[in-house]
Amino acid sequence: MMTHYATPDKKELQDTRQRLAPIVHRTPVLTSGLLNKLSGAELYFKCENFQKAGAFKFRGALNAV
Numbered sequence: 274m275m276t277h278y279a280t281p282d283k284k285e286l287q288d289t290r291q292r293l294a295p296i297v298h299r300t301p302v303l304t305s306g307l308l309n310k311l312s313g314a315e316l317y318f319k320c321e322n323f324q325k326a327g328a329f330k331f332r333g334a335l336n337a338v
Contacts, residue, residue, distance in 0.1 A: 298324050 281289070300323045308316050 300324065 300320045303318045303320060304316060305318070
């Protein structure tokens with residue numbers, strides 16, 4: 274069964290960012306010249322695994338609590 278969620282509005286996004294800012298670690302966005310060349314595309318990797326908790330779904334889980 275699929276669950277449908279409403280798209281958050283600008284205020285909800287701003288509120289969430291403000292709520293998480295003191296807790297969530299800013300993580301880098303990296304690229305790889307080799308992978309870009311092999312794929313023929315420009316790839317970006319958002320390193321959420323660098324969160325202090327080591328969890329890549331940290332923001333969503335924390336915001337849901």
